[in-house]
Amino acid sequence: DIKMTQSPSSLSASLGERVTISCRASENINNYLSWYQKKEDGSVKLLIYHTSRLQPGAPSRFSGSGSGKDYSLTISGLESEDIATYYCQQGYTPPTFGGGTKLELK
Amino acid sequence: QVQLKESGPGLVQPSQTLSLTCTVSGFSLTSNSVHWVRQPPGKGLEWVGAIWSGGSTDYNSALKSRLSISRDTSKSQVFLKMNSLQTEDTAIYFCTRRGQLRGFDYWGQGVMVTVSS
Numbered sequence: 093d094i095k096m097t098q099s100p101s102s103l104s105a106s107l108g109e110r111v112t113i114s115c116r117a118s119e120n121i122n123n124y125l126s127w128y129q130k131k132e133d134g135s136v137k138l139l140i141y142h143t144s145r146l147q148p149g150a151p152s153r154f155s156g157s158g159s160g161k162d163y164s165l166t167i168s169g170l171e172s173e174d175i176a177t178y179y180c181q182q183g184y185t186p187p188t189f190g191g192g193t194k195l196e197l198k
Numbered sequence: 199q200v201q202l203k204e205s206g207p208g209l210v211q212p213s214q215t216l217s218l219t220c221t222v223s224g225f226s227l228t229s230n231s232v233h234w235v236r237q238p239p240g241k242g243l244e245w246v247g248a249i250w251s252g253g254s255t256d257y258n259s260a261l262k263s264r265l266s267i268s269r270d271t272s273k274s275q276v277f278l279k280m281n282s283l284q285t286e287d288t289a290i291y292f293c294t295r296r297g298q299l300r301g302f303d304y305w306g307q308g309v310m311v312t313v314s315s
């Protein structure tokens with residue numbers, strides 16, 4: 093199975109700050125990398141798929157980049173509604189997730 | 199409008215069998231695969247298994263011996279059955295649809311399953 097290593101595991105940031113979360117796969121995943129937001133209310137939303145494609149309905153302040161084994165999610169200006177836990181996931185079978193990044197307000 | 203909704207018992211006794219149903223709307227089970235993902239308390243997301251649009255299945259290798267996923271396309275329902283439940287199976291169980299380019303684009307709200315006597 094492909095192992096996904098996500099960092100940091102937790103992050104404190106201020107409103108308006110630029111935030112970046114990283115994800116590394118144990119092998120080349122050919123851009124089949126998605127990012128999810130999980131809120132305290134339990135809801136899970138797809139933000140980014142195939143490395144950099146913004147899911148319809150996701151705010152444009154979210155962007156993704158990367159290639160090969162290394163990928164990242166960036167929030168260009170943190171808003172209060174972005175407080176959540178973020179997960180990366182690779183698209184080969186079996187799908188595997190990173191360990192999550194808990195984003196908190198500073 | 200695409201929707202998925204999980205249903206099932208909230209409490210299951212150890213060694214018993216868990217049965218969950220995912221009822222979908224807004225798409226056909228013969229067009230998209232449906233996956234089960236779970237999250238134990240305080241832990242991350244774990245893929246459980248899938249039923250593909252053609253009806254074949256794949257399972258998490260750690261759960262394969264205890265797990266079965268099936269569907270009824272006429273009712274737009276996907277079923278998860280896991281036997282010999284242990285306390286480590288306590289988790290929120292989500293069903294989700296795989297969309298284009300292998301992202302899970304729609305998720306149910308999840309159902310909390312507690313394994314306890």
